[in-house]
Amino acid sequence: MNHNYQKDISGCGLTGLISRKRRRVSGSHIVKSLCLMTDRGNGLGAGYAAYGIYPEFKDFYAFHIMYDEPSVRRTVEDVLKASYHIEKIEEIPTSPVKTIPISPLLVRYFVEPLKEKLVGDVEESDFVVSTVMRVNSEIEGAYIFSSGKNMGAFKGVGNPSDIAEFFRIGEYEGYIWTAHTRFPTNTPGWWGGAHPFTLLDWSIVHNGEISSYGINKRYLEMYGYKLTLLTDTEVAAYLLVLLIRRHGLSIPVACSALASPFWKNIDRMDEGEREALTALRLTYGSALLNGPFSILFGHSRGLVGINDRIKLRPLVAAIKDDVTYMASEESAIRAICPSPEKVWAPRAGDPVIVDLED
Amino acid sequence: MFRSLAPPEYLATIDRVKCIRCKRCIQNCGWGVYSWGGDKVLIDTFKCVKCLRCYHYCPEEAIEIKDNPTRFKQNAYWGYNNIRNIKKQAETGGIPLTGMGSDLPYTILFDNLLIDACQVTNPSIDPLREPMELRTYLGKKPSSVKIEKGKDGKLKLAEPAPPQIKLEVPIIFSPMSYGSISLNAQKVLATAARECGIVMNTGEGGLHEDLVPYRKNIIVQVASGRFGVNPDYLNAGVAVEIKIGQGAKPGIGGHLPGEKIPLEVAKTRMIPVGTDALSPAPQHDIYSIEDLRQLIYAIKEATNYKPVSVKIAAVHNVAAIASGIVRAGADIVYLDGFRGGTGAAPSIIRDHLGIPIEHALAAVDDRLRQEGIRNEASIIAAGGIRSSADVAKAIALGADAVGIGTAALITMGCTTCGKCYTGNCSWGITTQRPELTARLDPEVYAERLINLIHAWTHELKEILGALGINSIESLRGNRERLRGVGLDSFTLDILGVKPAGR
Numbered sequence: 001m002n003h004n005y006q007k008d009i010s011g012c013g014l015t016g017l018i019s020r021k022r023r024r025v026s027g028s029h030i031v032k033s034l035c036l037m038t039d040r041g042n043g044l045g046a047g048y049a050a051y052g053i054y055p056e057f058k059d060f061y062a063f064h065i066m067y068d069e070p071s072v073r074r075t076v077e078d079v080l081k082a083s084y085h086i087e088k089i090e091e092i093p094t095s096p097v098k099t100i101p102i103s104p105l106l107v108r109y110f111v112e113p114l115k116e117k118l119v120g121d122v123e124e125s126d127f128v129v130s131t132v133m134r135v136n137s138e139i140e141g142a143y144i145f146s147s148g149k150n151m152g153a154f155k156g157v158g159n160p161s162d163i164a165e166f167f168r169i170g171e172y173e174g175y176i177w178t179a180h181t182r183f184p185t186n187t188p189g190w191w192g193g194a195h196p197f198t199l200l201d202w203s204i205v206h207n208g209e210i211s212s213y214g215i216n217k218r219y220l221e222m223y224g225y226k227l228t229l230l231t232d233t234e235v236a237a238y239l240l241v242l243l244i245r246r247h248g249l250s251i252p253v254a255c256s257a258l259a260s261p262f263w264k265n266i267d268r269m270d271e272g273e274r275e276a277l278t279a280l281r282l283t284y285g286s287a288l289l290n291g292p293f294s295i296l297f298g299h300s301r302g303l304v305g306i307n308d309r310i311k312l313r314p315l316v317a318a319i320k321d322d323v324t325y326m327a328s329e330e331s332a333i334r335a336i337c338p339s340p341e342k343v344w345a346p347r348a349g350d351p352v353i354v355d356l357e358d
Numbered sequence: 359m360f361r362s363l364a365p366p367e368y369l370a371t372i373d374r375v376k377c378i379r380c381k382r383c384i385q386n387c388g389w390g391v392y393s394w395g396g397d398k399v400l401i402d403t404f405k406c407v408k409c410l411r412c413y414h415y416c417p418e419e420a421i422e423i424k425d426n427p428t429r430f431k432q433n434a435y436w437g438y439n440n441i442r443n444i445k446k447q448a449e450t451g452g453i454p455l456t457g458m459g460s461d462l463p464y465t466i467l468f469d470n471l472l473i474d475a476c477q478v479t480n481p482s483i484d485p486l487r488e489p490m491e492l493r494t495y496l497g498k499k500p501s502s503v504k505i506e507k508g509k510d511g512k513l514k515l516a517e518p519a520p521p522q523i524k525l526e527v528p529i530i531f532s533p534m535s536y537g538s539i540s541l542n543a544q545k546v547l548a549t550a551a552r553e554c555g556i557v558m559n560t561g562e563g564g565l566h567e568d569l570v571p572y573r574k575n576i577i578v579q580v581a582s583g584r585f586g587v588n589p590d591y592l593n594a595g596v597a598v599e600i601k602i603g604q605g606a607k608p609g610i611g612g613h614l615p616g617e618k619i620p621l622e623v624a625k626t627r628m629i630p631v632g633t634d635a636l637s638p639a640p641q642h643d644i645y646s647i648e649d650l651r652q653l654i655y656a657i658k659e660a661t662n663y664k665p666v667s668v669k670i671a672a673v674h675n676v677a678a679i680a681s682g683i684v685r686a687g688a689d690i691v692y693l694d695g696f697r698g699g700t701g702a703a704p705s706i707i708r709d710h711l712g713i714p715i716e717h718a719l720a721a722v723d724d725r726l727r728q729e730g731i732r733n734e735a736s737i738i739a740a741g742g743i744r745s746s747a748d749v750a751k752a753i754a755l756g757a758d759a760v761g762i763g764t765a766a767l768i769t770m771g772c773t774t775c776g777k778c779y780t781g782n783c784s785w786g787i788t789t790q791r792p793e794l795t796a797r798l799d800p801e802v803y804a805e806r807l808i809n810l811i812h813a814w815t816h817e818l819k820e821i822l823g824a825l826g827i828n829s830i831e832s833l834r835g836n837r838e839r840l841r842g843v844g845l846d847s848f849t850l851d852i853l854g855v856k857p858a859g860r
Contacts, residue, residue, distance in 0.1 A: 209480040211826040214838025222727045247502035253513065260829075262489045272514040276505050279519040282495045283503045283733070285831030292480050292826070309828060310488055312481055 012195070012207035013040025015327035016178035016296040017336075018303040018354050023322065024052050024173035029336045031164040033327060034179040036335045040207075040328060041181030045194035046163040047155025049203040049298055050174030054150050060087050060110035061128055061200075064146035064153060065135075066191055067105040072141040079135065083127075084111040092154070097166045100158050104191055108152070125200055125245070132199060137226045143192045148201030149300065155180075155194035163194075175356065176303050178296045180205035197233045201300040202241055206233040207328055208293030208313045219286035236295055239287050251304060255351040257284035259309050296326055302355040311348035318343040324354045362404065364445040369424045370406045372399055376420035383412040383421060388784035388794050389777075407775040411784035443705070456705040457778030457788065458764060459606055459697040459742055467716035467849070468748045472858060474839040476826035483828055485819035491829040492818055494759050496597075496736040497522040497665040498689045520689070521665055523577075523596050525759060526555030527815050528830055529749060532694075532740050532763035533579050533601065533669070535563025537614045537623045537635060538701035538778070539767075540795040542803075543787045546770055548572035549804035554811040559761075562601060562612070562637060564626040565594050577667065580657065582611055583637035585627040589660055597690070598657050599667040600650070602641065605698030605741040608671030608712045612637035613702065618781045618790045651686035658687070665689035672696060672718030672741065673711075677725035684726060684735045692761065693718050695741025699764045701788055702779030715741040716755065720853045723756025723835060732835075746817035755853065756835045769806040770798060 015033045019025060027050060034046070054062055063080070067073050080086060092106040113127050132144045146153035151174075154167040160181045164170065180195035196203040210216065210232035217227050217235055223246075225238045236258070243254040257280050266277045281288075292312030296305050305326040307315050318325045318333045318340035325333040330343060346352050370391050372383075377399065384392040389405045392412065406423060413421045430441050443454050476482040483490070497520055504516035531547045538561065545568065547558040552575045559577040560569075564586015569576065573594050580587055581601035592598055603609065614635040624631040644650050654666050667690035668683045670676065680691050695715025700708065719739045726732040739752040740761030752760050764774065771785035778788035786798035822828065825839055833839065841858040842850050850857055 209826075211476070211480055211839075212832035212836060214836035215832060215834060217838075218727060218835055222730050222732060249502075249505065253505050263491055263493050264489060270512065272508060273512045275519070276503075276513040276515045278495075279500075279503050279515055280505060281831075282519075282522065283499050283501075285499075285829075286835065288829060288831055290827040290829060290832035310483070 012183055012205075013037035013181045013328045013332070014179065014195075014205040014207050014294065014296055015325075015332045016176070016205070016298065016303055016305070017323055017325045018176045018298075018356070019323050020354065020357050021322040022052065022175040022356055024175050025177065025323075027164070027169035027172045027174070027177065030177040030179045031160065031169050033325075033332045033336045034160045034181055035164075036332050037181060037327075037329055040183060041159060042183045043159040044184050045155070045157055045182035046160040046180060047153060047194045047196050047205075048164065048167070048169050048177065048179045049146075049151065049153045049196040049198060049205070050172050051151040051176035051201070051298060051300065052174040053152055053172045054110070057087065057110040058150040060112050061147055061149055062152050063109040063111060063144050064092060065107050065109065066143050066145055067107070068141040070105050072139060073105065073107065075139055076135060076142045079131070079139070080109060080111060083117045083131065084113055086111050093168055093171075094166050095168055097158070097162050099162045100156070100166050103156060103166070108146075128200060129241075133226050145192055146198050148198060148203070151198075151201050151203070151298075151300070153196045153198045153203060155196065156191045157194065176298045178203060178205045178298050178303070193231060195233055196298075197231070197237050199237055199241055200245075202237060203298045204233055204237040204240070204295060205297075206236055206293060206295045208232075208295075208308065209291050210235060210289050210293060211291030212288060213291075215286050216289065236289060236293070237297070239289070240297055243284070243287065251302075251353055252351065253280065255304065255306050255353070256280060257287055258289045259306055259349040259351075260284075260288055261349065262309070294328065302353065304354070305346065305352040307346060307348050307350070309349045314345075316343065316345050317352050324352070326352060362445070362449060364442050364449070365428055366404045366406065366426055368403065368406045368408045369426050370401050370403045370412070371422045371424065372401065373420040373422070374398065376418045378418055378420075380417060382415050382417065386411045386415045386784060388782040388789065388791065389780075407777045408773070409775040409777070409784050410773050411771070453704045453706065455702055455779045456708055456776050457699070457701055457703070458774050458776040459699045460709045461774075461776070462709050464714070467714055467845070467853070468742075468744075468751050470843050470845050471716075471751050471840050471853075471855065472843055473747070473750060473754070473821060473825070474841070475824040480826045482826050483823040485816075485823040488823075488828060490819040490822055492527050492815060494525045494528040494830060495522040496525065496690050496738070496758060498735060499733040501733050521663065523557060523665060524555070525557065527811060527818070528753060528757075528759040529811060529814065530556055530577075530738065530759055530761050531558040531766050532699070532761035533559035533561035533577075533599065534701070534763055534767075535561030535579075535585075535614075536566050536626050537563040537618055537790070539788050540786055540790060540798060541566055541568065541622065542795050542798040542800050543767070543770060544569060545800035546798070546803045546807055547766060548575065549800060550766075550807035550811060551575040553804070553808050556811070557596060559599060560595070563623070564628065565591055566622065566626045570594065579669075580653075581637055582639070582641040583635060585629065585635060585637075588628075592657060592660050593662075593664075597665040597667055598661060599669055599690075599692065600641075600653060600657070601669045602644070602650075603669070603671035603673075603694070604700060605671045605694030605696050605712055605715070606700035606708045607703040608673050608696075608707075609639060610704070610707055611639040615781070620790050623790060647682040647686055650683065654687045667692050667738070669694060671698075672713045672715055674713060676713070676718045677721040680722040681725050681729055681731070684731050688735055690736045690738060691722065692738040692740065693722060694761075695719075695739070697742030698740055699767075700778075715739050715752070717849075717852055719752060719755045719757055720837075724854060746814040746821070749814060750818060750821045750833065751840065753830065753834050754836055754840045756837075758834060765810065766807055769810050770803045
């Protein structure tokens with residue numbers, strides 16, 4: 001029954017910022033930006049992702065795990081202990097919030113795979129991905145919602161300000177931040193379903209509905225990805241991971257595969273470029289993300305914002321000093337950066353790619 | 359002569375008051391229904407097939423072709439055709455032949471599938487305002503590409519991509535040989551294919567020299583009779599197709615009677631005039647999958663590695679067979695469902711062997727994905743594609759493109775009378791009689807076929823727009839956008855489609 005899935009439909013607001021000089025910025029900024037866009041969420045999910053928040057553990061994978069049942073914790077920890085050196089275990093610090101009476105048990109682990117477990121030419125990152133896939137698809141009631149180095153995702157069911165207060169977002173400092181508020185039209189009411197969605201150091205926040213979801217999912221399944229989350233955001237995240245990490249495409253080329261130029265534009269290019277983009281489109285036709293979306297995806301070296309091919313969802317970008325801002329609305333940027341040097345609306349399908357300086 | 363006890367199917371009638379005795383009906387009927395009786399037109403209604411040529415060409419609207427109201431006694435078990443075929447077999451001892459695809463009332467899955475549309479949460483797209491892309495490439499796709507930045511800062515391919523057939527619309531014309539159809543009918547297909555940026559397929563009848571100018575829009579076929587095959591022929595088109603089977607007659611060969619082999623057909627097929635052209639049931643150098651692999655690579659060597667398509671009939675084990683074909687090196691798998699048309703087939707075979715294209719397509723697409731080789735070959739689905747909705751549904755089930763044969767012939771006048779095997783087609787399509795083929799003007803009828811492809815193109819764009827997607831590849835294999843109505847859970851599972859309401 002490989003077709004038995006239900007797609008989650010939601011509208012959303014998103015915002016993000018990156019300091020190219022790796023200045024670590026307090027989470028309170030991004031919270032202020034996100035909380036401005038009240039119409040874009042309905043209190044059924046919000047989340048934050050931040051890079052550079054665990055400098056003292058930067059060489060370890062930071063697993064953020066939510067347990068629906070405290071009893072599963074043991075099972076998961078046995079799995080982890082068998083394959084990983086665990087540097088530190090702690091409950092993720094939270095504050096009590098009135099509107100969030102119930103929450104899953106939230107624990108973070110700083111880990112590294114045991115050398116002897118990496119047999120053959122298995123890469124460390126592939127090993128970590130397989131652990132995440134296994135726990136998330138096989139262990140009922142446990143969900144690894146963040147697994148990158150020196151970064152972390154914090155998310156749950158609630159409105160943006162309550163989730164921020166709950167996770168004490170203002171206490172973290174990072175050089176890349178992304179954030180998301182949801183307006184789901186049908187919701188499983190599950191904390192794991194909120195954004196950002198992450199795998200390794202890749203994080204995605206997404207506004208939109210991917211109308212090509214069915215084929216994107218089947219395409220990913222051909223490469224062994226198990227889609228467990230019931231959201232199309234997961235599809236976007238895995239596609240980026242597949243194209244960039246496994247197939248070795250550069251970020252701009254991967255963006256051209258996911259939001260490919262129209263044939264009429266490809267036909268006008270010089271021969272070499274036309275051949276390259278034609279081959280790209282026909283190879284990755286099933287990976288084309290079709291339908292309205294704006295996406296911010298963060299990774300250990302930068303932040304990328306991208307729109308669908310005909311810009312059916314909003315995305316605005318701005319620059320001030322070494323910081324680039326991207327958000328669903330200009331007002332969300334101006335809330336934390338009142339006088340940017342440059343503000344623009346990226347063209348349909350044209351990615352905004354910002355890399356951290358070394 | 360003993361009068362047949364199988365009653366005539368149709369009653370050709372002439373309103374004697376309206377008839378002006380112009381004899382156009384006599385002239386137009388390829389079946390010899392009408393003859394001149396000195397003062398009026400005589401009718402031998404036993405010969406009538408209801409192709410309606412006479413009806414359309416009667417200037418006085420005096421002709422009416424009725425279904426014969428005289429039937430055998432009604433019987434829920436012994437159907438009209440059961441009794442009729444037994445009577446005919448009792449008279450002849452032969453195998454009743456037929457043309458076209460099966461017309462029996464098996465469930466039509468296409469008619470139990472409905473397509474999704476956007477409301478509120480995602481916008482539908484207006485194809486009159488926004489670009490809407492139907493372009494499709496057939497052939498092996500790499501699983502990944504290496505693209506590097508050239509010295510000029512522009513992207514370029516690090517390794518050459520495999521050869522592809524470019525289609526502006528995901529539709530091709532199904533193989534129909536010169537011999538089974540007339541040269542004029544093939545010219546209609548070739549002209550329309552070139553105009554629409556798609557391809558036609560020669561079928562197993564060689565390539566007539568008049569079609570050589572259309573070579574960029576032609577796939578040449580190699581089948582069990584190897585008619586007309588030589589190195590020039592193999593290199594004449596954009597790809598080569600190895601025909602293993604046909605949906606209308608899986609597992610059996612072909613027989614083009616000597617009456618349909620005049621000089622031009624004989625030259626093209628490279629056989630003597632008037633000899634029967636027999637295509638054996640199997641290809642006698644392919645008794646197994648490894649033999650197929652050898653032929654695929656022999657053809658690739660002979661053509662400097664053009665794409666090779668393998669056409670098979672949809673049979674029970676089609677998924678495993680298709681997987682073997684892909685692993686044997688085919689670039690395209692052409693699946694022909696049991697509703698697929700034919701120029702001539704025993705009706706018992708046509709109506710009782712094979713499986714529908716919808717099941718076969720879903721099973722093959724699933725299997726190739728499970729095995730991680732879906733990118734290795736394109737899938738063409740054929741066998742009963744009647745409308746752009748069927749095209750969209752087939753693509754959503756997993757096809758890269760569809761093949762249409764009957765629909766193309768209908769634009770030339772065909773009414774699916776099913777008597778293609780007689781060589782008497784009054785529309786000049788499935789005949790070689792010069793007085794009949796002359797009436798099929800390639801230019802006039804090409805226009806009609808081009809109109810059809812344009813109309814379906816517009817309809818497909820409207821469907822994509824309603825789905826909120828602007829490129830055909832986002833529909834391909836996207837079964838999430840289909841729902842089944844009135845289908846049992848097994849069928850839904852095979853199709854990979856949810857029931858409406860879920």
